[in-house]
Amino acid sequence: GESVGLHLPTLSVQEGDNSIINCAYSNSASDYFIWYKQESGKGPQFIIDIRSNMDKRQGQRVTVLLNKTVKHLSLQIAATQPGDSAVYFCAENTGTASKLTFGTGTRLQVTL
């Protein structure tokens, strides 16, 4: 069946470095993708989204890249800060049903 998965369960980066979190999806019909950040004990928080008619979208310190050819999504965080430490989920919407399918999640650890 369709799935959204992440390559690395844990990513450790030094403060000030750039972080790249990757995500693979298998449903070529997906037309909307979203990244969430979840801190311990909290609900997921929206970071950035992208629709399938785009291949790049930038926010404040974050960039999402979408490669539909290889069904790959990435989240880039510039100048990573300790406050960025959290679990990051990618999710996709597969068209008519307004439901998101979530991946496993990647834990980002920021070291000083």
Add this chain to the structure above:
Amino acid sequence: EADIYQTPRYLVIGTGKKITLECSQTMGHDKMYWYQQDPGMELHLIHYSYGVNSTEKGDLSSESTVSRIRTEHFPLTLESARPSHTSQYLCASSRGQGFYGYTFGSGTRLTVV
């Protein structure tokens, strides 16, 4: 600050008890969702609703039930709690037209002893 509220935040309850997890949103969103999440794991959709009097089961089978009598309110009920129901339950909502992602509540962490 998200305008979606879940109560209680934490609940420890004995096996066999009936429980209701509350979820309310003040954004006027038509669509609401319940996800179940074990610690450090992915989110699994257990129920969703596209509007008043509309409820559907999600991708993960659940013994819980939901109701949607008012737009802003989407409670989840377990008639007889079991230890296997121990998990975090997250409620979310989204706008009716098109698809713009979800706003999540802070979750209810349920422990059944």
